[in-house]
Amino acid sequence: MASPSESAVSATTMRLATSGFIDSFNPFTSIYLTPTNALRYMYENLVQYSAEDGSPTEGLAESWETEEDGARWVYKIREGMTWSDGEPITAEDVKWTYDQMMEDDLMGTANGSLVSNFESVEAPDDTTLIINLTAPQAPVPGQEIPVVPEHIWSEIDNPSEYPNDADVVGSGPYILESYSPNEGFVLKANPDFWRGAPSIDQLQYVYYTDNDASIQALRAGDIDFISGLTPQQFSALEGEEGITTSSGEGRRYTSIAINPGQVTRDGEAYGNSSPALADVEVRQAIRKGIDSQALLDNVMDGQGVHATSFVPASYETWMLPEDDPSIMEFDPEAARTQLDEAGWTEGADGIREKDGEKLTLTLQIDGSDPTEQALSEYIQPWMADIGIDLKVEATDSDTLSANTTAGNYDMYFSGWSLGPDPDYQLSINTCANLPTDTEGNGGTTQDGYCDEEFDSLYEQQRTELDHDARVELVHEMLAMNYTASVQVALYYPNQLEAYRSDRFENFTKMPTDNGIIANQSGYWGFMDVTPVGESGSGGGSQTGLWIVIGGVVVVAAIVVVVMISRRKKSADIE
Amino acid sequence: MSNAVPPSTSAIQTTAQAEEPQRDSSFWRYLGAKLGGAAISLVMVVLLGFFAFKLLPGDPVAKIARERPMSAEQIETLREQYGLNKPLFQQFFDFIGNVFTLNFGESYVYRRPVSELIGQYFWPTILLTGTAAILAIALGLWLGQRSAWRHGGMFDKIASGVSLVFWSVPTFWLGLILLMVFGGTLRWFPTGGMRSPGAPTDPLGLTLDVIAHMVLPVLTMVAVVFAQYLMVMRSSLIEEMNADYLTTARAKGLREDLVRERHAVPNALLPTVTLVFMHIGGLIAGAVTVETVFSWPGLGKLTFEAIQGPDLPLLQGTFVVFSAIIIVMNLLADLIYRQLDPRVRRA
Numbered sequence: 001m002a003s004p005s006e007s008a009v010s011a012t013t014m015r016l017a018t019s020g021f022i023d024s025f026n027p028f029t030s031i032y033l034t035p036t037n038a039l040r041y042m043y044e045n046l047v048q049y050s051a052e053d054g055s056p057t058e059g060l061a062e063s064w065e066t067e068e069d070g071a072r073w074v075y076k077i078r079e080g081m082t083w084s085d086g087e088p089i090t091a092e093d094v095k096w097t098y099d100q101m102m103e104d105d106l107m108g109t110a111n112g113s114l115v116s117n118f119e120s121v122e123a124p125d126d127t128t129l130i131i132n133l134t135a136p137q138a139p140v141p142g143q144e145i146p147v148v149p150e151h152i153w154s155e156i157d158n159p160s161e162y163p164n165d166a167d168v169v170g171s172g173p174y175i176l177e178s179y180s181p182n183e184g185f186v187l188k189a190n191p192d193f194w195r196g197a198p199s200i201d202q203l204q205y206v207y208y209t210d211n212d213a214s215i216q217a218l219r220a221g222d223i224d225f226i227s228g229l230t231p232q233q234f235s236a237l238e239g240e241e242g243i244t245t246s247s248g249e250g251r252r253y254t255s256i257a258i259n260p261g262q263v264t265r266d267g268e269a270y271g272n273s274s275p276a277l278a279d280v281e282v283r284q285a286i287r288k289g290i291d292s293q294a295l296l297d298n299v300m301d302g303q304g305v306h307a308t309s310f311v312p313a314s315y316e317t318w319m320l321p322e323d324d325p326s327i328m329e330f331d332p333e334a335a336r337t338q339l340d341e342a343g344w345t346e347g348a349d350g351i352r353e354k355d356g357e358k359l360t361l362t363l364q365i366d367g368s369d370p371t372e373q374a375l376s377e378y379i380q381p382w383m384a385d386i387g388i389d390l391k392v393e394a395t396d397s398d399t400l401s402a403n404t405t406a407g408n409y410d411m412y413f414s415g416w417s418l419g420p421d422p423d424y425q426l427s428i429n430t431c432a433n434l435p436t437d438t439e440g441n442g443g444t445t446q447d448g449y450c451d452e453e454f455d456s457l458y459e460q461q462r463t464e465l466d467h468d469a470r471v472e473l474v475h476e477m478l479a480m481n482y483t484a485s486v487q488v489a490l491y492y493p494n495q496l497e498a499y500r501s502d503r504f505e506n507f508t509k510m511p512t513d514n515g516i517i518a519n520q521s522g523y524w525g526f527m528d529v530t531p532v533g534e535s536g537s538g539g540g541s542q543t544g545l546w547i548v549i550g551g552v553v554v555v556a557a558i559v560v561v562v563m564i565s566r567r568k569k570s571a572d573i574e
Numbered sequence: 575m576s577n578a579v580p581p582s583t584s585a586i587q588t589t590a591q592a593e594e595p596q597r598d599s600s601f602w603r604y605l606g607a608k609l610g611g612a613a614i615s616l617v618m619v620v621l622l623g624f625f626a627f628k629l630l631p632g633d634p635v636a637k638i639a640r641e642r643p644m645s646a647e648q649i650e651t652l653r654e655q656y657g658l659n660k661p662l663f664q665q666f667f668d669f670i671g672n673v674f675t676l677n678f679g680e681s682y683v684y685r686r687p688v689s690e691l692i693g694q695y696f697w698p699t700i701l702l703t704g705t706a707a708i709l710a711i712a713l714g715l716w717l718g719q720r721s722a723w724r725h726g727g728m729f730d731k732i733a734s735g736v737s738l739v740f741w742s743v744p745t746f747w748l749g750l751i752l753l754m755v756f757g758g759t760l761r762w763f764p765t766g767g768m769r770s771p772g773a774p775t776d777p778l779g780l781t782l783d784v785i786a787h788m789v790l791p792v793l794t795m796v797a798v799v800f801a802q803y804l805m806v807m808r809s810s811l812i813e814e815m816n817a818d819y820l821t822t823a824r825a826k827g828l829r830e831d832l833v834r835e836r837h838a839v840p841n842a843l844l845p846t847v848t849l850v851f852m853h854i855g856g857l858i859a860g861a862v863t864v865e866t867v868f869s870w871p872g873l874g875k876l877t878f879e880a881i882q883g884p885d886l887p888l889l890q891g892t893f894v895v896f897s898a899i900i901i902v903m904n905l906l907a908d909l910i911y912r913q914l915d916p917r918v919r920r921a
Contacts (some may be wrong), residue, residue, distance in 0.1 A: 015771065021683045021879065031642055032683070105651045113645040163685070181684065182695060182871030183767055208766050209869045209878065212750055216758030217765035398632030398884065405636060416641050424643040433646070442646050444639075549782070 012201040012531055014504055016225040016518070017214035018184070019207065025164040025176055027146035028101065029109040033519065034205075036110075039146050040523050041174040041187055041203075044194070046075060046094055046129070046142030051510045051524040054315060054420030056140045060089060060147060060171070061129070070136035070465050075129040081194045083149045085169045091123035094142075096150040098131075106160035111145050113424070136463040138470055139421045144521075147171070173198045173527050183207055199530045200504070218243065224503055227518035229496035231301035242502035247303050248509055248516035249314040250495035254415040255307070255487040256290070256363075256379070258283050262407035262448040263434065270438035271407020274361055276354070281342035283485035286411075288328050288335035289386040290379060296491040299374045303496060307489035309478040310446070311422050314492070314511055317471055318422045320478035327482070335386040344387070352387040360389040361410040364403060367394030372413050375490070405440040407448065414487065416446070420521050422474055423462060429481060430455045447486040454480050495519065506530050604912060612905045619897040623890045624669050628662065634682055634884050656682055669890070678891035683883050688891035691876065696895070698768055699865070699872030703858050705788060706795035710857075711850055713796065714803025719839055721804065722811035734808070737801035745860065749794040749867035756790060763789050766869035791868040799857060806849045811842040844915055851907035855900030 020034030027039050047064070050057035061075035081089040098121045100107040101114075108115065117137055122130040131141050152169050156162050165179040173195070174187035187203040206223055208214035215233055217223045219240065229237070238245050259273035260283065276282050296304050305313040308320040308327060320326075328334075344352035344359055352359040363379065365372040376392045383390035390411075395403075403409055418425050427433060431450035436442030454477055461473035481487075495516040499507065508524040509515040517525040635653045653659050657668070657679075672679060678688035717737070721730035740748070757765040764770060764787050773783040814820070815838070823833045865874035873892055880888040 013772075021883070023683055023685050029685075031638060031644075105647075106655070109648060109651060109655075112648050112651075113643055116645065161685075181691075182698075182875075183769065184771055186771075204771050206767065206771055207869055207871070209866045209875050210750075210766075213753055213757075213766050213867060213869060216753050219758040220761045220765050222757075222765045396631075398630055398637075401637060401640075402631040402633070405633065419643065436646075442650075444644065444646055444649070552785075 012199075013204050014200055014202070014225060014526065014529060015204045015206055015223040016227075017208045017217060017223045018205040019209060019211065019214070019228075022179070022181070022185070024162075025168070025179065026160070026162055027110065027148055027164070028107045029160055031110050037519060038174075038176065038185070038187060038205075040520075041172045042168060042170040042176055043146030043148060044171040045145055046147060047140050049143065049420045049510075049520075049522045051508055051512055051520075051522055053317065053511050054521055055317075056143060059142075060094065061142070064140070066465060068136070070138060070463055071133050073131045073133070073141055075131075075142065077127045077129055078194060079127055081171070082192050083152075083169050083171055084175050084190050084192055085149075085152075086192070087149060087151055087169075088126070089149075089171055090126040091129040092126070093150045094129050094147050095121045095123040096154065097145065097147045100153075100159065101145070104160065109160070114141075114143075114145055117141070136465075137423075138462055138464050139423045143421070144419065173523050174203055177202070195527075198527045199506075200526070203526060218498060218500065221500065221503075224500040225497070225518070226499070227495060227497040227516075229498060231303045231496065234303065234496040234498070235301065237498045242500055243498055244501035245496070245498045246507070246509070246517060247494045247496055249305055249312070249511070249514050250493060250516055251312060251314060251417045251419075251519070251521070252415055252495075253307055253310050253312050253418075253489050253492050254304075254413065255310065255489040256375075256411055257404070257409070257414040257447050257487045258286060258411050258485060259407065259409050260448065260484070260486050262440070263450070264438055265431065265434045265436055265443065268438055270435075270440065271409070273407065274410050276344070276357070276359055277361070277410060279342055280484060281338055282344070282359075284328065284483075285335040285338040285342070285386060286383070286388070287485050287488045288331045288338065289382050289388070290488060290490070291330040291382065292488070292490040293330070295375055295378055298378065299371060300491060300493060304491040304493045307491045309482050309489055310416070310418075310425060310487070311474075311478060312418060312492040314515055315418065315420060315422065316511070318474055320475055320482060324475065324479055324482075326479035332382070332386050339387060346387050350384070350387060351389045358389060359387065360391065362391045362393050363411045364393050364395055364400055364409055365413060366397045366400050368396065369413075375413065407440055414447070426458055426461070426474065426477060429477075430458050449481060449484060449486045451480065451484065501532070503532055504529050505532050605909070608905055608908050612901050615901050616898060619901070620670075620673055620894055623893045623897075624666060627884075627886050627889050627893070628665075630884060630886075632884070634658070634886060637884070638682065673894070678894070679887035681880075681885055681888040683879070683885045683888065688887050691888065692873065692891050692895055695871060695873045695876045698870060699858065699861050699874060701784075702788065702791055702865070702870055702872060703795070703854075703861050706792045706799070707854050707857050709792065710796045710800040711803050714800040715807045715846065717800070718804040718807025719811050719834065719842070722808040722815070722842075723834055723838075725808070725812055730808075733804065737804045740797045741799070741801035743798065745794060745798050745863045746867060748797060749791070749864055752790050752794055753867065763787075768871050787868075787870075791864050791870055794867070795857070795860070795864050799853070799860070802853055803846075803850065806846050807842065810845045811838060814838045814842050817841075844911075847914060848907040848911045851903050851910065855903040858899050859896055 018034055021032040022035050023032050024030050025035050025038060027043055030036060030039060045059045046061050047056050048059035060077055060081065062078040064073055064075040066073055077091045077094070083089055098115055098118060101112055102118055105112070117133050117135060118141065119132045119134045124130065133141065149169050153159055165176065168176040170190065171193070173190055173193045175190045177186040177188040179185040184204065184206045189198045189201050191197040208217060211228070211233065214223065214226050215237065218226050234245055234247065237243055259271065259277055261269060261273055261278045262271040263269050293306055296302060296306055308322060308324070311318045311320065313319050339352055344354045347353045347358070363376055365376050380390050380392055400412060404412055416425065425446070428444050428446045429449045431452065432455070433443045433445045434448070434450055435445065457473055457477045461470050461477065464470040464473060497517050506528045507517045507526065508528055509517060510520040510522055510524050635649055635656065635658060639649045639652065657665060676689050680686065681688050681691055684691055717733045721733045724730060753765060756762045768787050769783050774780060820833055820838055823837045861872060861874035862877055863874070864870065865872045866878045869875065873895065876888065877892040880892060
């Protein structure tokens with residue numbers, strides 16, 4: 001009898017553990033991480049992010065130029081590309097896709113913000129696409145948005161409700177082959193992909209609800225790739241035979257948000273932060289009192305990069321440089337001096353006071369998150385050391401999110417994942433993204449930061465077509481935000497991954513030097529992966545199977561024997 | 575104690591026949607009362623299911639939209655889609671109106687009707703917990719009566735001791751240890767899921783594959799819960815041990831095994847049966863942990879994921895279904911108890 005795992009898993013199927021939600025594979029409406037990543041593989045964008053550093057590179061368009069100072073973008077679509085069903089890919093497909101998102105709110109659920117600056121899209125011929133913008137912009141339009149085949153999608157009655165989980169026609173390196181909601185999904189290599197078909201035939205995503213269970217699956221050879229490990233899990237896998245670990249600079253920052261006092265867009269104050277935090281001197285003193293390098297070394301096992309601002313080090317060009325004049329080092333002495341000068345003098349109990357008020361602050365943490373607990377255990381004594389009485393309040397993540405939305409916090413741990421262009425993250429630090437009501441709704445502000453000078457720099461960088469000049473502007477903005485200290489970026493956690501190197505090799509990292517394999521902004525991670533000879537990792541579950549069968553047979557035999565012997569003895573009468 | 579009239583199986587039949595006309599009407603009254611009680615519990619659960627989850631802090635849409643480059647307008651569109659911009663009382667009436675047609679609305683995460691999702695995840699849970707329940711009950715009852723018969727002996731000490739140790743162990747931890755040893759290190763059994771991806775689809779291959787996947791989760795569940803059956807059986811049998819009818823049975827010259835199996839055990843089973851049914855309800859709720867550890871595609875895993883969402887319609891749906899299963903099991907316990915014990919019937 002053939003073993004189930006051996007006959008099904010050929011050498012060119014790679015199995016990946018996944019635990020993420022899947023709402024659908026509809027590129028217009030799907031918003032969860034797992035399907036969004038699958039969609040990156042399934043549909044090529046007009047403009048792709050490069051593996052090297054995330055800079056714009058060829059997608060469906062092989063070149064583009066700007067007219068009217070960046071208000072009009074003209075793209076040359078590559079000739080001879082086909083969808084996976086053999087139909088040609090044309091500029092008309094791109095126009096149709098963008099038009100749907102611009103015309104219908106529901107079709108814009110996932111990526112609507114990326115076309116909000118589009119005025120109109122033209123496709124004068126099969127290989128030319130023109131995007132007219134309402135205002136000039138520097139970030140290349142047409143990144144991040146999956147382009148779908150018009151000949152398929154225009155036939156669908158209600159495209160925003162379409163699950164798109166069967167008979168998928170796509171253009172990227174891998175196309176969805178099958179999806180079973182409770183077990184996993186399979187992506188199949190697309191031989192028609194314009195860069196050439198990937199080396200392995202299939203990516204098979206298998207559901208593991210529990211992260212520790214998927215680690216055992218990797219050890220057992222039930223899966224070949226796993227991402228999102230904790231530093232402890234990572235170091236436990238290091239040195240395991242046949243497994244290679246990879247610690248890559250990720251897309252995230254981890255910060256501690258400091259509430260400067262929240263206001264709505266109309267200037268109405270809301271929330272209940274400590275009035276002491278309205279003073280930038282106090283916020284800067286807190287920054288100087290936190291040894292973020294020690295946090296990275298001790299809490300994260302050194303698996304990360306020391307942070308400057310909210311743009312992670314994996315986007316090296318945009319990141320605020322370590323040697324920027326605005327950078328403040330860890331210096332408790334300077335922190336104490338700064339608090340003294342701000343009028344907060346040390347009381348008898350070592351806690352600072354001003355006008356009879358003690359400098360007591362609250363740090364809210366998610367009690368279910370061991371990292372936040374560990375971080376707070378370091379930060380609390382550091383604050384005491386500079387004369388701040390910091391109370392740590394553990395709560396659940398839902399309460400925490402409700403509190404922070406309503407502006408009811410002094411400090412809490414925060415963080416975001418960023419795309420390769422910093423424009424969006426900068427935009428949510430402008431006054432225009434403050435909430436519209438005093439419950440914190442109607443805006444998407446990152447930390448409640450608002451500064452008119454920052455806003456005017458934001459407009460400048462958004463229209464600055466000269467790359468170097470734009471980088472300068474972004475650095476200036478990050479430095480401003482750094483100085484204001486409405487948040488202290490602590491570190492950029494590395495994305496920790498591991499794979500069966502006895503089965504596969506040639507994973508592509510993004511950025512190429514020291515980046516990540518899964519969850520990239522591009523589709524590079526598994527494109528060049530090749531199998532490493534044959535391996536017998538499928539034998540494990542077969543052994544289990546025979547044990548079960550053996551067990552069942554033995555039990556059945558015992559039962560039969562017992563029954564027969566009982567029969568004989570039933571001569572006993574009452 | 576044992577001075578109550580011991581009803582043997584034959585006694586039950588005679589009594590039933592003798593009181594046939596009376597039994598009929600009182601049986602229906604009893605059934606009606608129990609069904610009514612169950613229905614009221616179910617209604618309470620439905621009401622609680624709505625408000626308990628509405629009271630949860632936090633905004634599901636804010637959580638879903640977090641860390642995505644979304645504008646405030648997009649977030650508002652999502653909120654409308656989920657019906658979250660409606661006033662609470664209207665959401666409540668929508669919910670009540672729907673729930674009696676078994677429509678719990680559409681899951682935020684899966685974008686599919688909750689009833690369809692529950693239908694899909696229901697049977698794997700029944701398969702897993704059903705198997706575990708049968709094995710745990712069989713093991714627990716058998717060990718329990720053996721332990722009771724020679725209570726204080728070596729067998730009793732070992733069986734009771736071991737079962738209590740497992741009972742005290744956190745399910746999550748035991749599951750992970752089994753997974754690590756038999757899945758990760760020894761590689762005897764699969765590490766999760768219900769089927770190997772791309773496993774054979776012929777009936778035999780499929781069955782064997784599913785059985786291999788069931789071994790570790792079933793083992794975990796059985797190990798953790800068999801103690802309660804063992805303890806119930808043990809204590810009720812010990813209560814019967816000094817009964818006069820056992821002396822009679824022995825006096826007739828029956829072998830010790832037969833005295834135990836034919837006379838003592840049937841009487842001791844009475845209190846055990848009800849408890850068994852009540853515990854089955856708890857066992858199904860306990861599936862959340864085991865299914866999460868072993869990635870078993872059942873209702874427990876669905877609930878675990880819904881909590882993380884938080885996927886309110888899905889949570890409401892699984893909450894009502896779990897509660898309904900427990901209510902039905904308790905109802906069955908009541909009915910079976912009455913059927914087995916004539917004293918309850920006469921009262």
